[in-house]
Amino acid sequence: MYSLTICFGPQGTIWNLLFKTKEKAHEAHKMLLAPDMPILSFEDDFGQRITLTAGQIHGLLLEDLDMSQLGQIERGLHNARSQAKAQQRAMGDPIIKQSAMMQGPAVHSPFPNGRFNG
16 A cells, blocks of 8 residues: 655645555656646545646655555564663663662552551
8 A cells, every 4th residue: 555645735735645556656646746737636546536736736755554564663663672771771770779779668558548447
């Protein structure tokens, strides 16, 4: 699946179109870059039709959604590894150790709500 994001107009409006095949996504991308077409109009694979003037386009993003998904997974794994390394380093940090020792162990009350109801 491919996503084609178009930024256009005076306000920088963003529209996103979806295509099932790489070929159709690249064809749409190429059409948006055509300098000799003043008015552009086409439809994605999910029934969205766009019509705009070529001079209003500020930017395009063509994205392979499967590859983007892998990138998001890799970023998540990297963040998890970074958090694990930070926790390991925190265990060896003397200031953090001292702070944890000053708090002392957790104390559990044998009484409900922490008080005696005699």
